[in-house]
Amino acid sequence: MKFIIQKDHLVQSVQDVMKAVSSRTTIPILTGIKIVATREGVTLTGSDSDISIESFIPAEEDGSEIVEVKQSGSIVLQARFFSEIVKKLPSDSVEIEVENQLSTIIRSGRAEFNLNGLDANEYPQLPQIEENNVFKISTDLLKNMIRQTVFAVSTSETRPILTGVNWKVENSELTCIATDSHRLALRKAMVKTEIQDTYNVVIPGKSLNELSKILDDNTELVDIVITENQVLFKTKHLLFYSRLLDGNYPDTSRLIPNESKTEVIVSTKLFLQAIDRASLLAKEGRNNVVKLSTMPDNIIEVSSNSPEIGKVIEELQSETIEGEELKISFSAKYMMDALKALEGTEIRVSFTGAMRPFLIRTLHDESILQLILPVRTF
């Protein structure tokens, strides 16, 4: 293998595939990055066996040469060293050459690195996925859907299925649901597809977080292919594979109340700031709990009390309060997570009594919904 490549393209690709490389793997070769050079260009692969990322650098793009492949071939190089080295190379172009055996030379300017490589034939095969049933979604919408749901997955391994986000596709609509059994986030959107298949799978939260980091903010379409145990996200030069979680995701639809007894409309920002302040004294006490009470004249009172430290009380002018009077306690953290996930300047909070789950939604937008279970304190 021997090729000359533009440094900035190499650095970007290495950075992308590094997102899948873990130093704590039980399979030693997975601490490396696989490099394959063909006449078409150079392909880099990183994997921790849950997530695999493949980045392709074409020999030529928009008429200008990015890679000059002098001899095709492949090698696996230690990810940690290789990624640090390419970042710090002195010149804009880099020559990579596998010499006798697996010894690999990286030349740039007057610097010459010699790395001991591993045999690329030992590197695990990526899942083979047939790309028949593809649906498409724009990158920025995909990133939004991930951001608005993934924070609500469970961080505990007690019920492993809840560490993932439930993705359902039906009638060209994608629904993403995450819950840790104390709160739930749901986001829907239409997707572009020519197939009528329905899917109901669970994608690890960690995979979605890494995917989100690797995607640029743009409106280009991402191809998504779901198989029995893998999902593949495909952009122009990037393949992102994740395994799916085994097991059935709980039916969350009956958790979501259809009626409400108290409805509050309030500025998202002012509400978030008031909860944030109240939470300052709630962190020490019972699990970060704040109290909300409706008052006359559309006033909401937010308060918190930590006997050892002190207390805080704040009045907030809401747009409207309709229905029954209410006093309710909930986790400030869950509320702040939910409010940060919502878009729009005003939100509607729909309560069904102090002990029932309540909903937080953007006004006039049915595509997103946040649900929180209250905490019993009265």
Place this chain on the structure above:
Amino acid sequence: MKFIIQKDHLVQSVQDVMKAVSSRTTIPILTGIKIVATREGVTLTGSDSDISIESFIPAEEDGSEIVEVKQSGSIVLQARFFSEIVKKLPSDSVEIEVENQLSTIIRSGRAEFNLNGLDANEYPQLPQIEENNVFKISTDLLKNMIRQTVFAVSTSETRPILTGVNWKVENSELTCIATDSHRLALRKAMVKTEIQDTYNVVIPGKSLNELSKILDDNTELVDIVITENQVLFKTKHLLFYSRLLDGNYPDTSRLIPNESKTEVIVSTKLFLQAIDRASLLAKEGRNNVVKLSTMPDNIIEVSSNSPEIGKVIEELQSETIEGEELKISFSAKYMMDALKALEGTEIRVSFTGAMRPFLIRTLHDESILQLILPVRTF
């Protein structure tokens, strides 16, 4: 105690004194910030008993009112909560009032916090320092002198005196020296003073780091007062006290060679980058060691070898190489620290053989000097 204060002034002052507050103190009241209100203004104090910081907010500055003191008095509030609260208050002005006993109300906009305070009389007295023997130095020069020496202090408690920086004042010249016995950093500068006293003290490296963070980059003069066991740095509204380290600092003057056998002049930036690259493969091996060899035609060869991972070799064009041929090994980290501390585009490295300490200096500047002990590898 009752006063109304502009939030931004309060936030800045709290942030400054917080630098001295440690959560791991054995004296519980030192987890708090002392607040004293008088007709002149409000004084905040934070301390971990090694470092104490006092910040004064005047009632009026440049003709505009900053604090309106309605009732003088004092209180100690939990630093962690108080600092978080003031940062997040909703309005530009804040009212702080000690009610019955020690219960303290913080009002801003429609938010009201109630914190349990502690008795300010229980707060330790700051050291009493007579400000007779003052010397003055501009803030930016002081910050530079700290930056250029403090990194070289020892991080090991084996010889506690080496965790500090040796400050000597003689004939209106301040000399700062730090060494961890493997390398040494020295910086001199003239100071403004009317006294003829000489000083020779050791200031903890940690204190100097905190001081440096708290000082703005400007040319205003800092007053410095040294006593037997304390040093005080004084700016317009800030007092920074640090204890001094007990014991005698070793005489470092005989460490510094007077002669040299090989002199190299090279671009600081190119040399730093080459060492940085060579160090990538040196981290794994023996203590981050790189090798430097002089070559014909003013070429320096920088190399490193880590049998398990690989090797790197780089040629670097120097300005001049004078004197004997040389092969020498040294810590890449020490060299990079020294090069980052130096100013100027070119440096002179003066070697006295492969096993003797060598000097790194800026061209035409005798006020700063970095010394490194080589590592035996040949």
